[in-house]
Each structure stands twice: as C-alpha cells, then as structure tokens.
Amino acid sequence: MFTGHVAIALAARRARSDLPLWTLVLVSQACDYVERLARPYTTIFDASVYSHAFPFVVIAALAVATLVGVWKRSLGAALFVLALYLSHPVVDYVTGFKPLWWHGPLVGLHFVERPAADFAIQGVMCMLGSAIYLGSLPPARRRQLVALVPLIFLLALQGLGDLFLRARGHGVTAPITSALGGGVSDRRGLRLR
Numbered sequence: 001m002f003t004g005h006v007a008i009a010l011a012a013r014r015a016r017s018d019l020p021l022w023t024l025v026l027v028s029q030a031c032d033y034v035e036r037l038a039r040p041y042t043t044i045f046d047a048s049v050y051s052h053a054f055p056f057v058v059i060a061a062l063a064v065a066t067l068v069g070v071w072k073r074s075l076g077a078a079l080f081v082l083a084l085y086l087s088h089p090v091v092d093y094v095t096g097f098k099p100l101w102w103h104g105p106l107v108g109l110h111f112v113e114r115p116a117a118d119f120a121i122q123g124v125m126c127m128l129g130s131a132i133y134l135g136s137l138p139p140a141r142r143r144q145l146v147a148l149v150p151l152i153f154l155l156a157l158q159g160l161g162d163l164f165l166r167a168r169g170h171g172v173t174a175p176i177t178s179a180l181g182g183g184v185s186d187r188r189g190l191r192l193r
C-alpha cells in the first residue's frame, strides 16, 4: 500500500492540527522507508520483516513517537504518532502479504495481485482521507478547486501504479530466506508489499 498511508495521514491531520502534515505523511510511510534503507544490508524478505513485523516495528514506532513527543512536549502527540506508525503494517495486511512477527506467519489479503481491487480500496481510502482533511480547512479555502489537488494527485498516482502492476506484475519476487524457517522458506515467488 502507498497512497492509502497518505490518506490516513491526511485524515490524521484533522485530529492533530499541532502536527505538521509532512510529519504525519512521513510517519505513516516510515515502515517503507525503513525497508528501503535495510535492503542493501540484507535480503529483500528480511528487510520486510525488520521494517514491518513485530517486534521491530513496535521498537521503531516507540522511537519515532518519543522523538515527536519530545519535539512537541506532548504525551498525546507521542501516543498519536505511535498509533499512526503502527497503522502502517495493519493496512499493509489488506493489500499486501507480510510477516506478522519474526519467524511468524505471512498474512494478508494480497490485493496488490489484483490491481482493480487494489485501486478500488486505496482509491476509496484516498477519497475518505481527503474528505476528512478538507474538513479541517477554512470554508473559503475548502471551496477552492486547488483543495482537490492532493486527491487528484493521489488517485492519478494510484491509477498509474495499478496500471503498471497490471502490465508487468507487481512487487518483488522475494528470495525467501531461512529467516522465517523451513515452512515459509519453501514458499518462493511470494510477492510482498
């Protein structure tokens, strides 16, 4: 999932106007940044484990939440960021196929293999997130056409991404390693996201 995380950040902005939107977007996507940073140092599959699975994701979420809490001097902001960070792996299980925990089972609805369903789910999330975000803007600004730019951009991005998936197949054919044990290591060819 990509645009769905941004949609959650947009909706979250309405609840915490003291947290900049760019911070919320970064936090909502942080797991994927961690995964990309880890990839040069391990297998693609293990990078997914270290970035999205328990306990690693909880440790990273606590670290980011602590930083934001100190920055904003607010326990509420820290707890909010903690929940936002942890929302990432939860919604990834809808569109992707991820390990629940270290040495744990792979779970997910794997909608990324069905681009039309992927677009429908993430498109609806984008519309809902944008609608909630627009509600946080002053009425005069809300009525301007430019207020719809984020939604149009997200839908276009998601549409292009899903067209690409449809044309070429999605994601990463993971070289499953022994990190998750024999049962999983036999399942070559799984696509993750």
Ligand SMILES: [Zn+2]
Residues within 6 Å of the ligand: 001, 031, 032, 052, 088, 092, 193
């Ligand atoms: Zn992810």
